Every structure is written in structure tokens, then in C-alpha cells.
Amino acid sequence: MAFDHKHLIDIREYSEEDITLLLDTAERFKAINERRIKKVPVLKGFTVVNMFNEPSTRTRSSFEIAEKRLSCDTLNFGGSSTSTVKGESLDDTVETLSAYKIDMIVVRDKHAGVPYKVAQKSGVSVIDAGDGKHQHPTQALLDLYTIREEKGRIDGLRVGVVGDIGHSRVCGSLVPALKTMGAHVTLIAPQTLMPPVPEALGADAVTSNLDEALPELDVVYMLRIQQERLEGAPFPSLREYSMLFGLNERRDKLMRPDAIVCHPGPINRGVELDAFMADHPTRSVILDQVYAGVLVRMAALYLLLGGNEDME
Amino acid sequence: MALLLKNARVIDPQVGLDEVCEVLVRDGKIVEVGHGLQMEKGVERDLSGKVLVPGLVDMHVHLRDPGQEYKEDIETGTRAAAHGGFTDICCMPNTNPIIDTGSVVEYVRTKAAEVGKCRVHVSGACTAGEKGEALSEMGDMVAHGAVMFTDDGRGVQNAGMMRRVMDYAVQFGKAVSSHCQDESIVGKGQINEGAVSTRLGLLGWPAAGEEIQIGRDIELSKLTGCHIHVQHLSSAHGLDLVRRGKEDGAPVTCEVTPHHMFLTEESIGDDYNTNFKVNPPLRTAEDAEAVIAGVIDGTVDCIVTDHAPHADHEKAREFELAPFGMTGIETSVGVVVGNLVNTGKITWQRMVELMSVNPRKILGIDRVAIEPGCQADFTIIDPELKWTVSVDEFESRSNNSGFIGWELTGRATDVYVGGYATMEDGKLTDEPIHL
Numbered sequence: 001m002a003f004d005h006k007h008l009i010d011i012r013e014y015s016e017e018d019i020t021l022l023l024d025t026a027e028r029f030k031a032i033n034e035r036r037i038k039k040v041p042v043l044k045g046f047t048v049v050n051m052f053n054e055p056s057t058r059t060r061s062s063f064e065i066a067e068k069r070l071s072c073d074t075l076n077f078g079g080s081s082t083s084t085v086k087g088e089s090l091d092d093t094v095e096t097l098s099a100y101k102i103d104m105i106v107v108r109d110k111h112a113g114v115p116y117k118v119a120q121k122s123g124v125s126v127i128d129a130g131d132g133k134h135q136h137p138t139q140a141l142l143d144l145y146t147i148r149e150e151k152g153r154i155d156g157l158r159v160g161v162v163g164d165i166g167h168s169r170v171c172g173s174l175v176p177a178l179k180t181m182g183a184h185v186t187l188i189a190p191q192t193l194m195p196p197v198p199e200a201l202g203a204d205a206v207t208s209n210l211d212e213a214l215p216e217l218d219v220v221y222m223l224r225i226q227q228e229r230l231e232g233a234p235f236p237s238l239r240e241y242s243m244l245f246g247l248n249e250r251r252d253k254l255m256r257p258d259a260i261v262c263h264p265g266p267i268n269r270g271v272e273l274d275a276f277m278a279d280h281p282t283r284s285v286i287l288d289q290v291y292a293g294v295l296v297r298m299a300a301l302y303l304l305l306g307g308n309e310d311m312e
Numbered sequence: 313m314a315l316l317l318k319n320a321r322v323i324d325p326q327v328g329l330d331e332v333c334e335v336l337v338r339d340g341k342i343v344e345v346g347h348g349l350q351m352e353k354g355v356e357r358d359l360s361g362k363v364l365v366p367g368l369v370d371m372h373v374h375l376r377d378p379g380q381e382y383k384e385d386i387e388t389g390t391r392a393a394a395h396g397g398f399t400d401i402c403c404m405p406n407t408n409p410i411i412d413t414g415s416v417v418e419y420v421r422t423k424a425a426e427v428g429k430c431r432v433h434v435s436g437a438c439t440a441g442e443k444g445e446a447l448s449e450m451g452d453m454v455a456h457g458a459v460m461f462t463d464d465g466r467g468v469q470n471a472g473m474m475r476r477v478m479d480y481a482v483q484f485g486k487a488v489s490s491h492c493q494d495e496s497i498v499g500k501g502q503i504n505e506g507a508v509s510t511r512l513g514l515l516g517w518p519a520a521g522e523e524i525q526i527g528r529d530i531e532l533s534k535l536t537g538c539h540i541h542v543q544h545l546s547s548a549h550g551l552d553l554v555r556r557g558k559e560d561g562a563p564v565t566c567e568v569t570p571h572h573m574f575l576t577e578e579s580i581g582d583d584y585n586t587n588f589k590v591n592p593p594l595r596t597a598e599d600a601e602a603v604i605a606g607v608i609d610g611t612v613d614c615i616v617t618d619h620a621p622h623a624d625h626e627k628a629r630e631f632e633l634a635p636f637g638m639t640g641i642e643t644s645v646g647v648v649v650g651n652l653v654n655t656g657k658i659t660w661q662r663m664v665e666l667m668s669v670n671p672r673k674i675l676g677i678d679r680v681a682i683e684p685g686c687q688a689d690f691t692i693i694d695p696e697l698k699w700t701v702s703v704d705e706f707e708s709r710s711n712n713s714g715f716i717g718w719e720l721t722g723r724a725t726d727v728y729v730g731g732y733a734t735m736e737d738g739k740l741t742d743e744p745i746h747l
Contacts, residue, residue, distance in 0.1 A: 134513025196507075199507075
């Protein structure tokens with residue numbers, strides 16, 4: 001087992017072998033999660049701080065469940081209830097946490113680059129649980145896990161990512177990770193929702209025409225329109241967005257019969273996905289992604305904190 | 313008191329001088345330039361191996377005083393200027409309160425005369441409170457000694473307002489200098505819009521947001537006849553606009569900084585080093601090359617630093633929350649001499665034009681030449697001195713340099729203002745300034 005990472009901050013630092021090991025480890029944790037008693041003592045005695053400086057329900061819940069199932073001691077350290085509101089600097093907050101003699105910080109922040117700063121200041125292992133518009137590596141891993149489980153492979157698959165790519169931390173990790181694993185990636189959005197240089201993420205193709213791109217795709221990854229974050233109205237109306245970039249029953253016939261639909265959640269029903277697609281029995285893997293989130297986070301915690309081969 | 317400076321290579325393109333000779337100073341003025349000069353009583357200095365030029369001017373400096381003295385104040389900022397080799401600076405008005413009335417101009421000039429280590433010229437705001445909504449009291453500020461007007465730190469957003477500023481400023485014969493930034497395009501942009509901003513997940517600040525106002529202000533200079541000085545120009549196309557404006561005969565000048573010449577967006581690594589967060593942002597390698605080309609071909613009128621001190625705790629924040637700006641006044645001469653002059657990209661004559669002659673012309677302050685009768689303001693540079701940029705050596709109150717750790721060649725070792733040394737052999741003197 002040649003895994004020598006201390007942090008999971010920048011997915012681009014992870015090789016194909018590293019990611020495969022993470023996914024394989026997640027798969028082994030799946031067996032444990034299928035049991036009646038889902039808890040194993042492999043990280044007993046380790047203290048993990050969940051430092052969520054911006055609101056998050058889903059990611060934080062997923063991390064908490066993963067930590068508890070590995071028997072970690074956890075501390076939830078919410079930004080709004082503590083230091084930043086009182087004017088404490090990030091550095092001071094992290095130094096305070098470090099003084100508790102902890103083993104890992106899982107950090108979510110609305111500002112890009114914060115996990116790196118936390119890692120530097122704390123000296124402990126850090127997992128980026130989403131930083132600004134930068135990266136969200138565990139989301140990328142759970143997506144890869146789900147895709148691999150559904151399609152049996154990632155290498156050679158054609159993946160289309162649709163939506164607000166420019167403001168998406170999910171894309172910041174997902175696109176490079178898909179490239180590392182050998183997929184072909186097409187970014188699909190109006191230019192108002194594209195990053196300045198989409199190719200810098202590693203994308204193979206960029207288009208604003210969903211209907212043209214759709215027939216080729218094995219995986220359609222729909223991003224959430226984050227209505228609360230959109231600046232300067234990048235499209236005229238949700239109605240028009242849905243018409244041009246929504247995945248719906250009308251577009252079903254354009255898709256390959258075995259194409260699957262991913263979404264990082266939470267869904268805006270009727271905007272990027274209609275009910276037909278969101279609940280589609282064979283295409284939609286959205287709930288599988290949620291489950292995979294627990295598995296890959298267990299794998300990441302386990303590998304980064306130096307868990308050994310014996311998972312029991 | 314008399315002063316005899318011997319054995320330096322004296323360079324001044326204004327009078328066609330470039331030779332090893334002597335300069336004799338008495339009562340703050342140059343008395344004689346030549347060979348075998350005699351002095352009855354006074355100080356004699358041997359400057360063998362060094363270059364003596366008319367005192368250098370940094371016409372874009374943030375002294376942060378009044379209001380943000382924890383970053384810098386008039387004393388520390390002018391000490392940093394002297395340490396960097398400057399005899400004169402022009403400070404920017406985005407202080408607290410904003411320098412937009414005669415009384416604040418008066419405060420800065422009075423305090424500079426008391427505690428300053430160089431001559432301080434003052435830029436006033438061109439709109440009240442730098443809000444871009446109404447004219448500032450330019451006449452009152454001129455009466456108290458302001459030399460230029462600018463809303464530096466912000467662009468004047470409304471084109472009609474900018475036209476009114478320039479129309480009004482014409483009567484005073486002062487330049488209006490423009491921080492070009494269209495806020496409707498730049499928004500909360502953090503770094504140059506492009507591959508690096510995409511990779512780091514930071515909002516982009518596109519060059520077009522700067523170029524649109526450069527183009528606008530050049531057109532307005534033609535319309536109003538007001539001298540427009542484009543500040544800290546950062547992009548290849550922005551420079552083209554100035555080049556074209558000059559060809560058209562528009563009254564336009566421009567300045568560039570060492571950091572826009574020798575640092576690029578690629579300097580901002582995955583460690584999100586906030587010292588590289590500046591406004592306008594570091595751009596591409598092609599832009600930096602174009603800026604250097606403009607320095608070489610004469611399109612650029614002066615090199616300034618946009619010395620923008622910020623406290624450690626402010627720069628230690630999250631990248632998106634950290635303030636824009638880097639210091640530069642103590643590294644400028646080393647960067648320019650080592651990378652432009654010693655490499656043969658520009659001559660010493662051109663360096664003197666960029667850092668001494670042209671800034672004085674743009675600011676409309678006294679000409680300083682190496683000839684009898686001129687005020688004895690000199691910068692003396694050791695062009696071969698090798699040194700490493702370290703925060704420990706800064707006189708500035710702040711440490712936010714983008715050149716920390718750089719190995720530079722060339723450094724100002726001695727500075728004279730009005731015939732008195734503010735720095736000797738690299739050490740600031742205790743002598744109060746004689747204005």
C-alpha cells in the first residue's frame with residue numbers, strides 16, 4: 001500500500017493509483033456498511049475536527065457518519081457560532097484548535113485556499129470539504145466511485161458536465177480527477193457560466209449545446225444552479241435555463257440507453273432536472289452518490305490517518 | 313556647508329552628462345561639476361565604482377497617513393523611500409480621511425517637513441471622498457501645494473464625471489492620474505482572469521476591465537485637453553492604447569511598476585500567497601514582456617512602485633479577504649538596475665528619465681539636473697552590489713513585498729536631499745531633512 005498523502009486538498013496531487021486505492025478502500029468499507037452493526041474501531045482514539053465555516057448539511061452529515069463509523073472522536077466547530085463572528089482570524093482559530101492536540105481537520109470554507117492555510121498552520125492532516133469556488137475533492141471521489149460502480153470502469157467513458165461550471169468547486173476537483181482516471185470530459189454551459197479558461201480544468205471539449213453533446217455521453221453530470229450565489233444574472237430566467245440546459249423527459253430520447261445521470265445535490269427540481277430524470281429508475285444514481293459519500297469519506301479518513309490493512 | 317562628491321560616474325541625460333567627475337555642492341545647491349574641484353572646508357566623499365544620478369522620484373506611493381498608521385506613516389514611509397534610493401515621492405490620497413481638501417494636504421506636507429526623510433508631494437483626490445460623484449476642492453488643494461489629482465485605488469466609474477474632473481482640472485495645469493478599473497466588469501475579481509484564476513477558483517479581474525477605462529480616459533484627454541496619466545498599467549493592450557494615444561497627440565503619459573514587469577499571475581501558486589494580490593493584478597508573461605518592451609521603446613514614461621503597505625495580520629487572511637497591494641519602494645532600484653540596466657535592456661540615461669526626469673515633469677515639480685544652480689538632490693547607486701531581499705532590512709512598517717528572497721544586483725547606497733545625506737553607505741542618517 002503506497003499511499004503517502006497527509007492531506008486531501010488538491011485532487012491534482014493524487015495519481016491514478018492513489019485514487020484507485022481510495023475507491024478500492026471505499027468498496028471494502030461498503031461491506032461493513034451493509035452489516036447490521038456498521039461501526040469498526042479502526043480509528044479509535046483519533047480526534048477529528050469538522051470545521052465548517054459556512055453552512056453545510058449534507059457534506060457535514062456525511063463526514064460525521066463516516067467518522068462515527070470509524071470510531072473517531074469528533075468535534076463540530078461551526079463558523080457562525082464561534083470565532084469568526086467575534087473577529088478572530090482564521091490563523092488564530094486554527095492555532096486554538098491545534099492546541100487541543102487533534103489529529104485531523106475537515107474544513108469547509110467559502111473562501112478558496114483556506115484548507116491549504118489550515119494545513120500549514122495546524123500541522124495536522126486536512127481534508128478539504130469544499131473551499132470557495134476552488135475544489136471539493138471528496139465530492140469528486142464519491143462521483144468517481146458511483147460511476148465506476150455503475151459502469152464498471154472510468155477509463156474511456158465520455159462524461160458531460162452541465163451547468164454552473166464557473167462557480168463550481170465540484171468541477172474544480174471532478175474534472176481533473178476524471179482526467180486522471182482516463183475519462184473524456186465535455187463541459188456544457190453558456191459562456192456566462194463557464195470559467196475564464198475551461199481548458200485549465202483539463203476539459204477535452206467545451207460547448208453550449210446540450211442537445212448536440214448529449215448523444216455521445218455515458219455519464220451526464222448535472223450541476224446545481226446555486227440561485228443564492230449567482231452574481232449578475234448569468235441567464236435571463238430559470239425557465240430559459242431549464243429549456244436550454246435542463247435534463248428532462250424530452251431529452252431522454254437523445255441520450256444513450258445506458259447513460260446515467262449524476263447530481264451533487266441538493267436538486268432544484270424543475271430547473272436542472274425534472275422529476276422524470278431525478279427519479280429515473282435506471283438513469284438516476286443520485287442516491288447512490290449520497291451513499292458513496294460515506295464510503296469514500298471513510299476511505300479518505302482511514303488512509304490519511306494511517307489505517308492499516310486490517311480494517312476490522 | 314560644502315560637499316564634494318568624487319569619483320562617481322555622473323549620469324544625467326538632461327545635460328548630456330556621462331562621465332566620472334566631481335560634483336561640488338554648497339548651501340544645498342550644485343556649485344560646480346567637473347574635474348579637480350577644490351573645496352576649502354566641508355565633507356568629501358569618495359564614490360568610486362558608483363553611479364550618481366539626479367534624485368529618484370517614486371510618484372506612486374501609499375503613505376497610509378492619516379488614518380492607517382499601523383500599516384505605514386509619513387515617517388516610516390519616507391524612511392523606506394530614502395532607504396530605497398528616493399529623494400522624492402508623491403503620495404496617494406486614499407487615506408482616512410481621504411486627501412480631498414486643502415487641510416489634509418497641509419497636514420501631510422507639514423508632517424513630512426517635520427519627520428520626513430525625503431521630499432513629499434501630495435496627490436489630492438479628484439472627486440470628493442473618492443466617491444466618483446462630485447468634484448473635489450482642487451483649487452483649495454492646489455493652494456496648499458497638491459501637485460496632481462487622482463482617485464487612486466478606484467476608477468472614476470462614470471465617464472461624464474471623469475470628463476468633468478478633467479475639464480475642471482485643466483485650469484490648474486495639473487495632471488489627472490487615473491486608476492483604471494471598470495467596476496461593472498471587474499466586480500469582486502481577485503487576480504487576473506485566466507487559467508490561474510480558473511485553477512485556483514478565484515474570481516477573475518480581466519485586463520479588459522482596465523483597458524476600457526484607459527481607452528475612455530485617453531479619449532477624454534483629447535476632448536478636454538487635460539493631461540491624463542495612466543497609473544500602474546499592467547496589460548499589453550493597455551500599453552497599445554497609450555502608444556496609439558501618443559501617436560494621435562493626446563496629452564497622455566503612463567507609469568508601470570516593477571511587479572507588473574517581473575512577476576506574473578504564475579507567481580501566485582497553490583499556496584495562495586497574498587503578497588501577490590495586487591490591483592491591478594499580476595497578469596500573463598506576455599503582458600509582462602509587453603510592459604518591459606514599452607519601458608524600452610519609450611511608450612512608458614515612468615517606473616513607480618505603487619508601494620502599498622499592509623500589516624501582516626491583514627495579509628495573513630483568506631486570499632479573498634486580504635487587501636490588495638504590495639510594498640516596493642525598497643526593492644525598486646535593485647529590480648530595475650539588476651534586470652533592466654545591467655542586462656542592457658535600457659541605458660542608465662533611460663533609467664534616469666523613467667525614475668527621475670519624467671516623474672518631475674508629470675508632477676510639475678522643480679527640475680533637478682546635475683548642473684550648477686540646481687538643488688543638490690542625488691541618488692548614488694552601486695550597480696554591482698548583490699543583496700537578498702529580506703523583511704528584516706525593511707524600513708517600511710509593513711512586510712508585504714512580492715520580492716522577498718529575490719537576489720538582486722544593484723542598490724542605492726547614498727541619497728542626498730538638498731545637499732544633506734539622508735542615507736550614507738546604505739544606512740539612513742540621523743540628520744533631519746533640510747527642505
